[in-house]
Amino acid sequence: xxxxxxxxxxxxxxxxxxxxxxxxSIFEPSETCWRVARADRISLIVDAADYFRVLRxxxxxxRKELLLIGWDFGFxxxxxxxxxxxxxxxxxxxxxxxxxxxxxxVEQSPDLHVYLLxxxxxxxxxxxxxxxxxxxxxxxxxxxxxxxxxxxxxxACHHQKIVVADDSLAFCGGIDATEERWDxxxxxxxxxxxxxxxxTLSGPWHDVTSAMTGPAASALAELSRMRWYRANDEELKxxxxxxxxxxxxxxxxxxTDVKVAIARTEPPYDxxxxxxxxxxxxLRSIEVAEKTIYIESQYFAAEKICAALVKRLEERDGPxxxxxxxxxxxxxxxDDAMNVLRSRMIERLNAADQGGRFRIYYPANSAGEPxxxxxxxxxxxxxxxxxxxxxLNDRSMGFDTECDIAAEGPGKLIAEFRSRLLSExxxxxxxxxxxxxxxxxxxxxxxxxxxxxxxxxxxxxxxDNESWRGSFLADTRLLDPRYLPGQTTSTGEGLRPRxxxxxxxxxxxxxxxxxxxxxxxxxxxxx
Numbered sequence: 001x002x003x004x005x006x007x008x009x010x011x012x013x014x015x016x017x018x019x020x021x022x023x024x025s026i027f028e029p030s031e032t033c034w035r036v037a038r039a040d041r042i043s044l045i046v047d048a049a050d051y052f053r054v055l056r057x058x059x060x061x062x063r064k065e066l067l068l069i070g071w072d073f074g075f076x077x078x079x080x081x082x083x084x085x086x087x088x089x090x091x092x093x094x095x096x097x098x099x100x101x102x103x104x105x106v107e108q109s110p111d112l113h114v115y116l117l118x119x120x121x122x123x124x125x126x127x128x129x130x131x132x133x134x135x136x137x138x139x140x141x142x143x144x145x146x147x148x149x150x151x152x153x154x155x156a157c158h159h160q161k162i163v164v165a166d167d168s169l170a171f172c173g174g175i176d177a178t179e180e181r182w183d184x185x186x187x188x189x190x191x192x193x194x195x196x197x198x199x200t201l202s203g204p205w206h207d208v209t210s211a212m213t214g215p216a217a218s219a220l221a222e223l224s225r226m227r228w229y230r231a232n233d234e235e236l237k238x239x240x241x242x243x244x245x246x247x248x249x250x251x252x253x254x255x256t257d258v259k260v261a262i263a264r265t266e267p268p269y270d271x272x273x274x275x276x277x278x279x280x281x282x283l284r285s286i287e288v289a290e291k292t293i294y295i296e297s298q299y300f301a302a303e304k305i306c307a308a309l310v311k312r313l314e315e316r317d318g319p320x321x322x323x324x325x326x327x328x329x330x331x332x333x334x335d336d337a338m339n340v341l342r343s344r345m346i347e348r349l350n351a352a353d354q355g356g357r358f359r360i361y362y363p364a365n366s367a368g369e370p371x372x373x374x375x376x377x378x379x380x381x382x383x384x385x386x387x388x389x390x391x392l393n394d395r396s397m398g399f400d401t402e403c404d405i406a407a408e409g410p411g412k413l414i415a416e417f418r419s420r421l422l423s424e425x426x427x428x429x430x431x432x433x434x435x436x437x438x439x440x441x442x443x444x445x446x447x448x449x450x451x452x453x454x455x456x457x458x459x460x461x462x463x464d465n466e467s468w469r470g471s472f473l474a475d476t477r478l479l480d481p482r483y484l485p486g487q488t489t490s491t492g493e494g495l496r497p498r499x500x501x502x503x504x505x506x507x508x509x510x511x512x513x514x515x516x517x518x519x520x521x522x523x524x525x526x527x
Contacts (some may be wrong), residue, residue, distance in 0.1 A: 001277035005379065006235055006473065006512040007126065010144060010258065022442050024409065025180070025408055026281070026284040026285060026384070027259070027281075027406070027408065027507050029102055031259070031261055031277070031280060031283050032261050032277055032280045032281040033261035033263040033264065033277050033281060033406070034223070034263060034264050034275075034277060035219050035261070035262050036259055036261045036262075037215040037216040037218070037219045037259075037260055037262070038215050038216060038258070038259060038260070039212035039213065039214050039215075039216040039217070039258045039259075039260045039407075040212075040213045040214030040256060040257065041050070041211075041212065041213045041214070041247055041252050041253045041255075041256050042210060042211070042212045042216075042253070042254055042255050042256075042258050042353075042407070042413075042421075043210065043211040043212070043251050043252055043253060044208070044210055044254050044387075044413075044418065045173070045175075045209050045210065045211060046185055046206075046207075046208055046418050046424065047170075047183055047184060047205075047207055048175050048181045048182045048205070048207055048423065049182060049183060049184040049185075049207060050185075050228065050434040051171070051175050051209055052079040052080065052177070052182060053079075053209070053250070054248050054250065055079070055163065055171070055177070056079060056080070056090070056092060056101070057092075057248045057250065057251075058163075058165045058169060058245065058248060059101070059102070059105045059165070059247075060092065060094065060105055060108075061073070061165070061245060061246065062105070062109065062111070062112055062165040062166050062245065063109055063111060063112060063166060063243070064093050064111055064112060064166050064167075064182045064238075064239035064240070064241060064436075065112070065113055065114075065115070065164075065165070065166055065167065065221075065230075065239045066102075066105075066112065066113075066114045066115070066163070066164070066165055066166075067115050067117075067162070067163065067164040067221055067224040067225070067346070068114070068115065068116045068117065068162075068163050068177070069117050069158075069160050069161070069162040069224045069227055070116075070117070070118055070119075070160070070161055070162075070176055070177060071118075071119050071122060071157065071158065071159050071161060071176050071178075071389075072097070072118060072119065072122040072176050072178040073098065073099050073116060073118055073159075073176075073177055074098060074176075074177065074178035075097070075099030075102075075334075075389055076097055076098070076099065076179075076197050077097065077098045077100055077177065077178060077179055077182075078096045078097055078098055078182075079101065079177075079182075080095060081182055081193035081194070081195065082192070083096065083194045084096040087469050088100070088499060098177060099341055102114055102116075102144060103141060103144065104388050105284070106141045106144055107141065112143060113143045113144075113145065113223075113274065114143065114144045114145065115145045115147075115226055115228055115236065116144070116145065116146045116147070117147050117149050117158075117224075117227060117231060118146070118147070118158075119149055119157050119158035119159070120148035120149055120150040120249065121157050121461045122157075123425075128517075133350040134283050141335060141503075147228070147231055147232050147522065148231075151230045151231050151269065151270075151288060151400060152267060152269060152400075153268070153269055153399070153483075154487045155399075155402050155481065156363075156395075156399050156401070157395075157401070158225070158227075158266050158392075158400070158401040159311070159388045159390075159400045159401055160389050160397070160401055160402060160403040161173060161175060161176055161388075161403075162175060162220055162223070162403055163177075163226055163242065164221040164224055165243065165245050166215075166239065166241050166245045167218050167221045167238055167244075167246040168213055168217055168241055168244035168245040169211065169212070169213050169217050169238060169244075169247070169269075170211070170212055170213075170216070170217035170220040170221065170442065171209055171210065172209065172210055172212075172262075172386070172387075172403060172404075172405050172466075173208055173209025173210050173376075173387055173388060173389070173405075174207050174208055174209060174222055174374055174375050174376045174377075174388065174389055175207045175208070175209045175374075175471055178195055178283075179197065179202075180194075180196060180202045180205065181205060181207065182194060182202075183202075183204055183206070183207075184207075185424050187204035187205075187206065187365040187371050188204075188365065188366070189204075189365055189366060189367035189513070191204075191369075191370055192437075194494070198256070200332055202310050202368075203369065203371075203372055204365050204369060204370075204371040204372065205371070205372050205374060206296075206363065206371050206372065206373050206374065206375055206385055206424075207374045207375050207379055208296070208375040208376075208421075209250060209387070210387060212258075212260060212300075212405075212423050213244075213245070213247060216262070216405070219262055220262065220403075221238070222238075223262065223264075223403065225238070227401075228374055229399060231395050243261050245268070246478040249250060250500050251399065251458075254413055254416075254417070254447075255407075255412075255413040258272040258407050258409075258410070258413070259407065259408065260405050260406070260407055260525055261281070261355050261402065261405065261406040261407070261408075262405055263277040263278045263281045263386075263388075263403070263406060264277050264401075264403055264404075265277070265278045265279070265280065265390060265396060265397060265398060265400060265401060265402040266401055267398065267399050267400070267401070267483050267489070267490045268483055268487060268489050269489050270425075270489075273485075273486075273488075274296055274398055274483050274485055274486075274487065274509065276397060276398050276485065278388075278390045278396065278397065278402055278404050279302075279304060279305075279398065280396040281386060281404070281406060282302075282378065282386070282392075282397075283304065283305070283306075283307050283308050283394070285378060285380045285384050285386060285406075286305070286308045286309060286312060286380070286416045287308070288383070288384075289312065289318075289380045290339050290378065290381050291319050291320065291381075291443075292320045292321075292322070292379075292380070292381055292443045293309070293312070293319050293320070293321045293322070293378065293380055294322050294378070294379040294380075294421075294422075294443070295321075295322070295324065295377070295378050295379075295392065296324040296325075296373055296375040296376070296421065297323070297324075297325060297373070297375070297376055297377075297391055297392040298325075298326060298373060298374050298375075298391045299325070299338050299341075299342065299391045299392055299393040299480075300323055300325050300342045300345055300346075300360070300392050300393075301341035301342055301392065301393040301394065301480055302346060302392045302393050302396070302397050303394060304397065305392055305397070305467055306345045306348060306349070308475055309321055309349060310352040311352075312353060313349055313352040313353045313357060313358055314352045314354060315353055315354065316355070318354070318357065319357070319380075319381075320357045320358075320442060320443050320444055321349070321357060321358045321443060322358075322359050322360075322361070322443055322447065323359070323360040323361070324360075324361055324362060324363065324373055324375075324425065324458070324463060325342065325361070325362055325373055325448060326362055326372050327362040327370035327461070328370070328374045328468075329460070330372070332371075333473075333479075334479070336467060336469050336470035336473055336481065337359045337470070337472075337473040337478065337479040338393065338480065339464055339470075339476070339478070340464065340466050340470035340471065341393075341467070341477075342461075342464075342465075342475045343463035343464045343472065344463075345361055346461070346462075346463045347463050349466075356444070357444070359444055359447070359460065360361065360461045361447075361458035361459060361460055361461060362459055362461055363425040363454060363457070363458055363459075364457060364458075365456055365457070366427075366455050366456045367455070368454060370459075375387070375430040376388055376389060376390055376391055376392075376404075378383060379414055379417065380393040380416045381414075382409075382411035382412075382414050382415040383408055383409060383411065383414065384406065384407070384408055384414070385406060385407050385413070385414045385417060386404055386405070386406040387404065387405065387406075388402065388403055388404025388405055389402045389403055389404065390402040390403075390404050393480050394477060394480045394481065395480055395481065395482060398482035398483045398484060399481055399482045399483060416430065419434050419437070420445065425457070425458050426447065426450045426451060426452075426454070426456070426457055426458065427455075427456035427457065428450055428485055432450070433450065436450050460498075464474075510521075
């Protein structure tokens with residue numbers, strides 16, 4: 001029997017690797033998370049160069065099912081830039097471009113089905129990308145299933161970034177398999193491998209994701225199939241996996257036997273209530289912090305999160321707060337909308353700060369060029385690690401569809417990962433950072449002790465002056481809306497996002513057809 005599209009997921013029983021949490025845990029299924037499940041192995045992956053490389057190995061090894069849930073997919077993306085031979089193949093012998101690579105993987109595995117679910121609004125954001133998507137769905141194997149997901153309120157987006165192979169190995173984090181995401185942790189200036197399909201160089205980009213096996217991976221597969229069903233009215237059966245996916249030998253194991261919480265944001269829609277587990281998890285994490293709260297996020301504008309941080313900074317002996325953000329947004333409109341809100345947050349936090357316990361930085365590479373932060377993570381003390389797709393803005397708390405994972409320990413895993421991230425930003429070894437932290441006794445003091453005044457390092461972000469447009473967008477939260485608990489959306493049919501995507505698709509195809517006709521007509525006129 002198929003699940004009803006509007007029903008909520010019941011609280012899971014403690015079975016098949018699930019866990020209701022431990023004494024003193026902040027993980028509460030149906031409150032701060034959807035489910036708690038064991039990860040037999042877990043790896044924390046920094047930056048897309050390493051992620052894309054291991055993703056290829058997993059795709060090649062998959063035998064039954066690949067689930068790809070994404071904000072966007074760039075099927076013309078070169079996964080290993082600069083490594084193609086004259087035939088366009090990567091060193092592993094498969095095509096380097098993502099779309100052709102998926103086709104080749106399916107061709108060599110006769111029982112493999114690939115399900116690609118992409119937010120339909122990405123068609124409006126990048127209309128040229130729809131043609132490779134349609135080509136893959138239309139002319140590729142009938143075991144490649146591509147769909148645009150329009151099951152969301154108007155203006156919202158599906159922002160989750162999940163990949164699951166054979167129900168047994170999953171990735172969850174902030175990295176999209178699309179253009180302008182690839183970079184190494186060196187973030188070299190003008191790296192020629194950071195080139196788009198139009199030949200222009202992209203700026204340095206910092207991101208984070210995770211890999212895991214065991215019941216936690218299977219739970220992420222279940223969540224992905226739920227998304228597919230809501231979007232397509234098609235129920236996907238769990239594949240019969242007699243030979244689970246093996247852990248890639250080139251992927252480091254950071255910890256074993258870790259309890260992982262999976263938390264979601266899902267907006268109210270067609271009778272379903274708001275799910276804001278992610279927001280509750282953020283708030284509970286901030287509440288229990290004792291010494292340090294370390295954040296990396298694309299934005300810094302979530303009202304409830306800011307209020308919780310203000311409260312902790314007002315305490316005389318509260319935790320230190322270090323935030324890593326981009327220097328500026330990717331467009332002037334986005335900068336006006338989001339960074340005015342950020343500036344207001346900075347001013348509130350500075351006013352509340354007791355004893356200089358708050359810093360907000362952006363990272364710079366060796367040429368002093370700002371490194372764009374796309375990672376979405378929070379580390380509290382040596383106790384809590386949370387990462388995923390959710391940004392620190394109101395959309396991610398109650399408007400867009402998000403998925404995060406979190407772990408409470410082991411402390412060594414969490415402390416080492418924070419050192420790894422900060423040592424990358426400061427261009428020192430993790431051992432050097434750990435030594436400075438031990439000597440200084442405080443996180444901010446250790447950062448400032450190691451931070452270079454120019455070149456690679458962290459630069460403080462001051463509040464910006466507000467323009468009239470920025471003030472308007474910040475006051476109205478026009479680009480950063482949210483639903484609150486108890487609010488609902490209309491269940492009437494009306495004009496849905498999927499209808500707009502279909503209209504946009506027709507317009508794009510018509511425009512491209514008109515352009516091709518004009519090219520042919522001009523060629524004939526020159527004969």
